[in-house]
Each structure stands twice: as C-alpha cells, then as structure tokens.
Amino acid sequence: MASVREADQIPSPGPRHEVMRLSAHETAHFTILSRTWWKVWTHWDDYRARTIPCDQDQANCRGCQNHLPLRFKAYLHVIHHEARKAVFLELTPNAAKQLEGQAPPNEPFRGLEISLARGHGPKAGLRLTVNQYHPRETNLPPEQDPKPILTALWEMPDRRRRFRGEVA
C-alpha cells in the first residue's frame, strides 16, 4: 500500500510580486513606477499553459528546441489602483507600442498614469491609454526590477543568465 508523503518543512511563501494580466472585459488603472521597461523574448508553452523565457543561448533554450512560439513581452513595475498594490504588468507588443506612442518622448515612464482595457474574447487586444503624467511625484514607492522576480517565477536555473533580446 502506498504511504502518504509527509512534509518535513513548511514551504516558503511565493514571490511577493505577482504578474498582472488583464482578463476579457476588464479595465484597470495603473501608475508606472519603472523608469523604463524590461523587454524580453519568451515562449508560450501550450502544454504547461505558461510563459517561459527564451534563453540567450538558443541551443540550450527548451522553447527554441521544441519550436514553441516566440512572444515579445514588456514588463513594468506599477501600482494597480483597483487592488491598491504594486504588481508587475505584462504588456503585449501592441500595448507596448501604444505606450511608446503616447508617453512623452525621452522621458522616464515613472509617474505616468495609464489605463488598460481588454475587449471581448480571449484573443481580444489590449487598449492602453496614457491619462496623466506626474514626473515630479515624490510620494511614489521605489521601483523594483522585474528581472530577478520573474526569473524566479520562471524557475530559471541560473538567474544571471541573459535573455534573448534583453536590453540591459
């Protein structure tokens, strides 16, 4: 008879920061804390239904080796107004282009207030709108680098590894 596997340790809590994705019909408001975004190539692992990073070393990239679709993602550290907490926001290429097109040129993103809406259906695109800019807002919490936290979420064996397409 099989025996129950007992736990001899209490597992440590998960990462403090979660990655925010918008569901259909959802609208959310954010203040950007990051001065700039973290842009990376990822793969969509359909089998495990999750995002995995694309490794700079493509010969050792599980996604490239298995021909998983390549997806661009841009990550920002933001305050999510409705939830009243800081999260990492994941932007699609389309949303990233909308932010780039509306943000003041050559200025940091930090202090921008944006809203993000997703239309009907799982494939509906994101609509990003820049509402206000408070570049001299001093009450904002410090920004956090998404890289170490997302790297931990993605279970990268080596956290110092560089991702393909990464802009340092």
Ligand SMILES: [Zn+2]
């Ligand atoms: Zn890859």
